[in-house]
Every structure is written in C-alpha cells, then in structure tokens.
Amino acid sequence: xxxxxxxxxxxxxxxxxxxxxxxxxxxxxxxxxxxxxxxxxxxxxxxxxxxxxxxxxxxxxxxxxxxxxxxxxxxxxxxxxxxxxxxxxxxxxxxxxxxxxxxxxxxxxxxxxxxxxxxxxxxxxxxxxxxxxxxxxxxxxxxxxxxxxxxxxxxxxxxxxxxxxxxxxxxxxxxxxxxxxxxxxxxxxxxxxxxxxxxxxxxxxxxxxxxxxxxxxxxxxxxxxxxxxxxxxxxxxxxxxxxxxxxxxxxxxxxxxxxxxxxxxxxxxxxxxxxxxxxxxxxxxxxxxxxxxxxxxxxxxxxxxxxxxxxxxxxxxxxxxxxxxxxxxxxxxxxxxxxxxxxxxxxxxxxxxxxxxxxxxxxxxxxxxxxxxxxxxxxxxxxxxxxxxxxxxxxxxxxxxxxxxxxxxxxxxxxxxxxxxxxxxxxxxxxxxxxxxxxxxxxxxxxxxxxxxxxxxxxxxxxxxxxxxxxxxxxxxxxxxxxxxxxxxxxxxxxxxxxxxxxxxxxxxxxxxxxxxxxxxxxxxxxxxxxxxxxxxxxxxxxxxxxxxxxxxxxxxxxxxxxxxxxxxxxxxxxxxxxxxxxxxxxxxxxxxxxxxxxxxxxxxxxxxxxxxxxxxxxxxxxxx
Numbered sequence: 001x002x003x004x005x006x007x008x009x010x011x012x013x014x015x016x017x018x019x020x021x022x023x024x025x026x027x028x029x030x031x032x033x034x035x036x037x038x039x040x041x042x043x044x045x046x047x048x049x050x051x052x053x054x055x056x057x058x059x060x061x062x063x064x065x066x067x068x069x070x071x072x073x074x075x076x077x078x079x080x081x082x083x084x085x086x087x088x089x090x091x092x093x094x095x096x097x098x099x100x101x102x103x104x105x106x107x108x109x110x111x112x113x114x115x116x117x118x119x120x121x122x123x124x125x126x127x128x129x130x131x132x133x134x135x136x137x138x139x140x141x142x143x144x145x146x147x148x149x150x151x152x153x154x155x156x157x158x159x160x161x162x163x164x165x166x167x168x169x170x171x172x173x174x175x176x177x178x179x180x181x182x183x184x185x186x187x188x189x190x191x192x193x194x195x196x197x198x199x200x201x202x203x204x205x206x207x208x209x210x211x212x213x214x215x216x217x218x219x220x221x222x223x224x225x226x227x228x229x230x231x232x233x234x235x236x237x238x239x240x241x242x243x244x245x246x247x248x249x250x251x252x253x254x255x256x257x258x259x260x261x262x263x264x265x266x267x268x269x270x271x272x273x274x275x276x277x278x279x280x281x282x283x284x285x286x287x288x289x290x291x292x293x294x295x296x297x298x299x300x301x302x303x304x305x306x307x308x309x310x311x312x313x314x315x316x317x318x319x320x321x322x323x324x325x326x327x328x329x330x331x332x333x334x335x336x337x338x339x340x341x342x343x344x345x346x347x348x349x350x351x352x353x354x355x356x357x358x359x360x361x362x363x364x365x366x367x368x369x370x371x372x373x374x375x376x377x378x379x380x381x382x383x384x385x386x387x388x389x390x391x392x393x394x395x396x397x398x399x400x401x402x403x404x405x406x407x408x409x410x411x412x413x414x415x416x417x418x419x420x421x422x423x424x425x426x427x428x429x430x431x432x433x434x435x436x437x438x439x440x441x442x443x444x445x446x447x448x449x450x451x452x453x454x455x456x457x458x459x460x461x462x463x464x465x466x467x468x469x470x471x472x473x474x475x476x477x478x479x480x481x482x483x484x485x486x487x488x489x490x491x492x493x494x495x496x497x498x499x500x501x502x503x504x505x506x507x508x509x510x511x512x513x514x515x516x517x518x519x520x521x522x523x524x525x526x527x528x529x530x531x532x533x534x535x536x537x538x539x540x541x542x543x544x545x546x547x548x549x550x551x552x553x554x555x556x557x558x559x560x561x562x563x564x565x566x567x568x569x570x571x572x573x574x575x576x577x578x579x580x581x582x583x584x585x586x587x588x589x590x591x592x593x594x595x596x597x598x599x600x601x602x603x604x605x606x607x608x609x610x611x612x613x614x615x616x617x618x619x620x621x622x623x624x625x
Contacts, residue, residue, distance in 0.1 A: 334355065
C-alpha cells in the first residue's frame with residue numbers, strides 16, 4: 001500500500017532540518033569539510049535528488065566512525081523519500097540503535113516498521129509501532145499512527161486500525177485528512193452493521209468514536225439517530241483591544257465565488273438564495289470587518305454546468321466557493337480528482353460520502369427536522385408515536401429519521417401510515433387505541449403523540465378527520481405544514497399543531513433584519529421562498545466562521561435558519577425553533593432565541609442585494625432535491 005503523502009512530507013522536512021542543523025552528539029565536533037559535505041547532502045535532498053543524497057550520506061558514514069549511525073539513518077530516510085525503502089534495508093541493518101540520540105531511535109523504528117510492512121512482516125511492524133512508554137515527537141505522531149493502523153489492519157484488527165487513524169485526524173489537513181478519513185471509515189465498514197450497532201449501543205454520548213461509527217453505519221445505508229447538537233459558545237466573541245470590531249474566529253478569503261443556477265429548473269430557488277446571500281453580505285459591512293470580493297457563476301442547474309462553474313471560479317482566482325445547489329451537482333463537484341479550492345456546498349450528496357478535502361456541506365434537510373421532532377416529543381414526555389406522512393421524498397426521509405431518533409431516545413413508534421388520498425386519510429389506519437370517548441377532550445393515550453410530514457393543504461384535510469374520529473392526541477409536524485406566511489382563515493383547522501421551522505420567518509433570532517419588512521420589499525423572500533432567502537443569508541454568514549466552527553466543537557452561529565453548528569466532518573446542522581398554530585396564526589413557542597454577543601453579520605431591513613450578475617466588492621437548498 002502506498003504511504004500517505006503526509007508521512008513522506010514529514011520525514012522530508014525532518015531530514016532537512018536535522019541535517020542542516022547538524023544534529024549530532026553534543027560532545028563531538030565536526031570538521032569544516034564534514035559540515036560542508038553534510039550541507040551538500042541535505043541540499044541534494046532538498047532538490048529532490050534523494051538517491052544522490054543517500055549516497056552522499058553513506059560516504060559521510062564511511063568517513064566518520066563516531067557519527068556513522070547518524071548518517072546511515074539520514075541515508076535510509078533519503079531512500080525512503082525516493083520510494084525505495086527496500087534499498088534502505090542493508091543500511092538499516094547496520095545501524096546501532098544505542099548510538100542514536102534525540103528522536104533518532106524513534107525515526108529508526110518507524111523506518112524498520114515500514115520496511116517490515118513492505119515485506120509483509122506485519123507482526124514486527126505492529127511490535128515496533130505499539131511499544132509501551134514510547135515518546136514520539138509531535139511531528140512524527142501522524143506517521144507512527146498511520147504505520148500502526150496499517151499493521152493492525154494487516155493483522156485483522158480493523159477496529160484498532162480505525163481508532164489509530166481517527167486518533168490522528170485532528171493532526172491532518174486538506175488531502176491528507178480526507179484520505180485518512182476515507183480509510184478510517186472503510187475499516188469501520190468492514191466490521192459490518194451488527195458489530196457497529198453493538199459497539200454504538202455500548203458507547204457513551206461523548207465517546208469520540210461514536211460519530212465515526214454512526215457515519216460508517218450511515219454509509220452502509222442505516223438510518224442512525226442524531227445526537228443533540230451541543231450549543232456551548234456562539235462564534236464571533238469580540239476580541240478585546242483597539243480593534244474592537246474584530247471578532248474571534250472571523251476569517252475571510254480575498255475572493256469568493258457563488259455558484260448557483262441562474263436558469264433551468266432551479267432558477268427560482270437560486271434567485272432566492274442569491275438575494276439572501278447578498279443581503280447578508282451587504283449588512284456585514286456595518287462592523288467594518290473585512291469582506292471578500294464575490295463573483296456569481298451560473299451552474300445552469302446541471303452537473304456539467306456546476307463542474308464548469310467551479311473550474312472557472314478557480315481559474316479566476318477564487319479562494320472559496322459557495323455552492324452548487326442540488327444533490328447531484330454537489331456530488332459531481334466533489335467527485336473531481338482534484339478540489340484545489342474548498343467548497344461550502346448548499347446540499348448533501350446522495351452517495352453518503354464525506355465532504356471532499358476541507359470542504360463543508362450545508363442544507364435544510366428533512367432528516368434534521370424528523371430527528372428534532374422526535375427529541376421535542378420525548379422532552380414533552382411522550383413515549384409513543386404514530387406517524388402519518390405524505391408519499392413525497394421529503395416526508396419519507398423525515399419519517400425515517402424520526403423513527404431512528406425516537407427509538408434511540410427510548411420511545412416506541414406504534415405505526416407508520418403513508419397517505420395516498422387525504423380526502424379519506426384515516427382509511428387503513430389502526431387508531432382504535434387512541435380514540436377518546438365521544439364528547440371527551442381527554443386523550444385516550446396521554447403518553448402518545450402523532451408526527452406528521454405533509455403540505456398545508458393535506459394537513460388541513462387530515463386534522464378535521466382526526467377530530468371527527470375523536471383522536472385527541474397532540475400533533476407535531478415538519479416545516480412543510482406551514483406555507484411561510486399567515487393565513488388565519490385557511491389555517492384554523494391546524495390549530496394546536498406544533499411544528500419545527502427556521503427562526504427568521506418569525507423574527508425569533510435577535511440581530512437579524514425584520515422578516516416582514518424584507519418580504520414586503522423582495523418577492524424572493526415571501527412565503528415558502530423565505531426559507532431559501534434565509535438559507536442564502538446563512539450561506540454568507542457561514543463563510544467567515546466555518547473553519548472555526550469545524551475546529552471548535554460546541555461553537556455555533558446564531559443564524560436565520562437556526563443555531564448553526566458544524567461537526568468535524570464538515571456537515572453544518574441547523575437547530576430549529578418550535579411554533580404552534582393558534583387561531584389560525586403560527587407563532588413561536590419560546591419567544592425568541594435571545595443570545596448575547598451575537599455577531600453582526602445579518603442584513604439590515606432596508607438592505608438591497610447586490611446585482612446577481614455582477615462582482616460584489618466591499619466599498620437542495622430545502623427544495624432542491
């Protein structure tokens with residue numbers, strides 16, 4: 001197996017630093033000629049002439065009996081850099097480990113372990129990489145862990161190999177991290193679904209391996225429960241000092257590309273997201289923080305257009321790309337051989353793979369709504385649930401996530417009914433145990449609730465039928481039950497229904513512009529399109545903080561679509577609010593999400609978005625499935 005690139009890079013840097021600095025026993029003096037020869041050998045290595053460098057180090061070893069082991073080690077490392085660890089075998093065999101100093105014994109053991117792996121001597125490699133009380137310099141730890149993981153995998157210990165790779169995850173970046181993550185998850189998948197589920201059930205919520213096991217299960221097609229997001233500290237804390245407008249974690253590239261469909265089937269969604277993005281971008285200038293130049297690229301709503309748009313943005317000097325929008329387009333961009341510029345994708349691909357490289361994914365997912373509905377019902381003391389959903393993809397994905405989370409939290413799903421004809425929605429349902437006595441308003445099953453996922457028109461047909469049937473159970477829904485604007489006359493049949501949704505529609509997130517004012521000015525922010533407009537606002541708001549959020553678990557961004565958190569895999573999740581219909585009007589249950597010291601990154605109420613076809617210089621989305 002080819003070594004990961006980071007391992008060779010680390011040794012190359014160490015080889016040069018040690019050779020140029022003359023890392024030697026302190027009591028031995030080198031002659032000027034020896035120093036010159038050592039510097040010449042290091043220079044050859046720096047130029048990539050590793051074979052010549054190895055020969056030069058062997059010549060030094062022959063001339064210096066007191067330092068021969070030091071030079072032989074450098075020669076062996078040069079052979080390794082050439083990709084010929086086999087040529088280093090004889091040199092390694094001649095090195096006396098007792099004559100080495102500093103971290104040289106560790107470097108020798110790593111070379112010997114690598115040689116052992118190349119010869120399929122897995123037991124020796126495992127012994128060399130699992131020595132007790134071994135002190136390893138920070139720079140060499142990723143290489144040690146990778147060799148250990150390879151040795152464990154070769155001896156059949158896939159769990160131990162995966163743990164070793166996960167242990168070094170935080171020490172890697174870019175391509176190296178992406179490659180290592182793919183290998184760690186591949187090792188976990190080899191364990192199979194039953195073994196992974198058993199291990200996950202035995203883990204505590206804070207176990208580092210739990211998120212990895214769940215990710216592997218998800219890639220195997222298992223719908224797993226979502227752990228509740230930790231909201232410990234908002235991003236954007238003001239940094240003390242004279243630059244009081246600078247906030248912790250705020251970092252923006254010089255040029256940002258916005259890749260959205262300007263025509264085709266998703267043009268309307270692209271327009272709402274684009275206008276929300278630029279509204280937030282313009283308002284962000286009020287605290288005088290630096291902002292990048294932003295240029296819009298048309299993806300045409302196709303995979304070919306998305307790839308071409310990404311490549312053109314890179315050629316134009318973009319340092320960060322926001323988009324594309326649909327799941328297929330995101331998968332196409334991520335599948336490219338090279339992804340030189342990180343992406344904040346505005347959806348999650350269907351292939352269940354991790355975001356590529358240092359890229360991230362942000363979407364308004366039905367799975368997120370279903371899981372949060374399950375949590376909400378459990379927290380209300382409901383231990384039983386009956387699920388009634390429409391036949392569309394959104395509803396079925398929400399229901400699957402609801403079931404997984406509800407069961408994981410100790411609840412029981414008594415039944416799932418998919419409705420084809422809402423004019424006779426109760427037909428085929430077994431609701432006898434939930435029917436109250438005629439005239440009674442007391443639920444027959446006080447620990448039971450109904451979860452629904454359907455459009456407002458369907459819900460308005462379902463709820464009266466439940467009442468006629470004396471089913472007096474509380475009803476909880478996804479955001480699809482609310483059209484995005486008040487219609488008291490039409491929605492009176494929905495009275496009592498609680499549903500999760502984004503806070504901006506209800507002005508429930510302090511620090512953001514008034515939704516009603518923006519909607520009155522911009523058609524792209526009205527009704528259900530308001531969710532996409534808010535999604536676009538948060539797409540910009542994430543740009544300065546996404547790296548910080550990924551590196552600081554528990555940090556969150558108070559956004560238009562909810563409290564935004566990012567897991568280490570680069571997936572952004574929005575924590576929604578809960579609202580309830582009363583007298584036909586939808587209002588948030590908890591008032592507002594009052595958070596102190598929120599970053600000022602949302603648009604002002606009268607902010608006008610920049611022209612979508614221009615470059616702005618400082619001076620599935622939800623339905624795209």
